[in-house]
Amino acid sequence: MRLLIVEDDTALRTELVRQLTAEGYAVDSAADGRDGLFMANEYAYDLAIIDLGLPQIDGISLITQLRKSGRDAPILVLTARDAWQDKVKGLEAGADDYLTKPFHPQELRARIQALLRRAHGAAQNRLEFAPLVIDTDAKTVTLKEQPIELTSYEYNTLLYLALNAGKTLSKTELTEHLYAQDYDRDSNVIEVFIGRLRKKLDPDGSLAPISTLRGLGYRFNLPPSPAQPQ
Known part of the structure; x- marks a missing residue:
């Protein structure tokens, strides 16, 4: 998932970037509202974290x-403790x-995960596509109740596909949402991760969780379990 942080406090901004990058997110940041507006209109983000007390363009105006402008990604605002009016x-x-x-x-981690799940219609932290289960809190994947060991990049790729189940996602879209801004988008890294996921999730070829649509991209095929909240 690709996040944008707009925060003018250098120390806090740096720490947020460090923390969320360590969580496996692709993170961009801006120090003022003007740069934040430019970046938000230039790139596709899954979520934005915006401080309200920004220079150039304040958080509310941003x-x-x-x-x-039609940007509908979830927005999490940062506020001072006593500024309830700003929260409203x-x-x-x-x-x-x-x-x-x-x-x-x-708490930041939990709120981000909740907003991302909600944006994709998932009410709970367990995404169930029998026999595959993804726990977004623990960042674990099980297949037929057996744990599947994935690297952070493999997990992020699977999660983004699963959250967009049934949709065809291009290699460019996957790259933009999953990896750093300066990532080589002409590389075959997506193909590598998709290939690894297929081997780990479907070694005998019976499940077919991910399809390749030539010239278009990839699609996650498993339907949500009947009891899965939508």
């Missing part, structure tokens, strides 16, 4: 402009949730 304004402008400073890294 959120308002993003929503008016942020939500009314189009933000999806807020987090009060200072906050614990685990």
